[in-house]
Amino acid sequence: MTAATTSAAWDQARLALWSRPHLERVEQALSGWVGVDSPVLLGEAMRYAVLDGGKRLRPLLVLAASEAVGGNVAAALRAACATELIHAYSLVHDDLPCMDNDVLRRGKPTVHVKFGEADALLAGDALQALAFELLTPDGDEVPPAMQATLCRMLARAAGSQGMAGGQAIDLASVGVALNEAQLREMHRLKTGALLQGSVEMGAACGTGVSPAALTALRGYGAAIGLAFQVVDDILDVTADSQTLGKTAGKDAAADKPTYVSLLGLEGARAQASRLLDDALAALDASGLQDTAALRALAHMVVDRDR
């Protein structure tokens, strides 16, 4: 996975420099928006689920894509936070006893361990609603047509033909022998849809973006969306729980199909590397100038150790 790294226009130190102020804005915005004026325990559970944790990959993808197209800054910040809320709610529900029954997430007790199952369920539900609320502010900060487009993209990425659909396939696949096409379809929905959606939402914060650039960004999003899951499968067998901040080895333990079980460790690594190349090639074809952050994020997705 390191061959392509040398071609990065930015190294990871440069990416960290770019990310820092963006992450600060995202954290500050989330802290001001999540669980505020909510009934006490629900608000606390929502904030616990969202704040002070996570790589914020989806927000960074939104912001980087928006910058690549010269997008509306206020819209991009809202879209960035909205994608993270959908991600966070999915983790809360995914960790529940009736799903993965996981007790550790981002190095902390999961939400239902801390607040009880009922409040965890409601916190997840409320986070999904809040995502759409963030995308539809009163006033003229974000043009109404842009609000509608962002809601449409997020709803599709999150719903039964996106993330929730992928999770349902995942549920039905325990102990089932999937071929690579079926595994790819599951992950395209389960993880890929929201990652790709994040890139597309960032692009939708721009106006007058060329169809070619939008197509290229979609291709970039699809490639890194799938790469993310391939790397997740690799880390599930190569990393320990402390580094991951969640339980390692649980997919293998649950007899879930993974890229590693299907392609072997080296095959999965080669696949991740190919997807990185696809993502970078899509950016090259986009005709956009300011894609360095997107390129560096693609490298980060593939080279991460947690």
Place this chain on the structure above:
Amino acid sequence: MTAATTSAAWDQARLALWSRPHLERVEQALSGWVGVDSPVLLGEAMRYAVLDGGKRLRPLLVLAASEAVGGNVAAALRAACATELIHAYSLVHDDLPCMDNDVLRRGKPTVHVKFGEADALLAGDALQALAFELLTPDGDEVPPAMQATLCRMLARAAGSQGMAGGQAIDLASVGVALNEAQLREMHRLKTGALLQGSVEMGAACGTGVSPAALTALRGYGAAIGLAFQVVDDILDVTADSQTLGKTAGKDAAADKPTYVSLLGLEGARAQASRLLDDALAALDASGLQDTAALRALAHMVVDRDR
């Protein structure tokens, strides 16, 4: 609750006549939109949760309010279905073992009894996303600004300062002595927010509606939203499970505060009657001509036996 009935411009037979074609359109639309092209079990669970059951009160409120303001017909149908999806998802999650642990809903086994908890959880999640997807169609059927407004209203009605927030307060209130103001606040969020939101979303399908009319419709929605819960509390002690299509007496059994436990049966009935008067007075003050369906729906909410 019958004194005010005689003042209805429409009797319930007339309401049924008005409702029939609207309900047919809603059922047909839901059937075409829900769980279609979804992974098999998830789609089935979504359809099971939504189709062939329920009074469709929220959709009727949307459609009646939209007609009162001469609203966009396509937008109103989508908004009608979206409110029902939010309602349906809330029932699926509410019935889960970690919440009310209910096995009977609309006279059928609840979704988790039929499909398992994990798929019930995901079906609820996917229904919420689908609600926002329905509100944001491609093309020019619904103007983008109207799409954004409808999403904003629905997100607020469903989220932590609406329905989900009310459910969290409800959870925290078992065995707790609430006064009437606290009980009202809980129900304003838990049930009232989405009912009021349905009326407001219907009104938002119109253009150029006067601020006075919007204020009046909000007042109407608030009154029937609360009346609905007062009547629910009455039916919980006066009706049997077969008529209700769900488990009767469960609030009392769970030691939950209700209007009946707080005001007594006659006091609760008087309260419902007062709220009906408030709702009708708001319509009188709206300056709108075509409010007969909204009036009849208010009567239906208060006079229903299930």
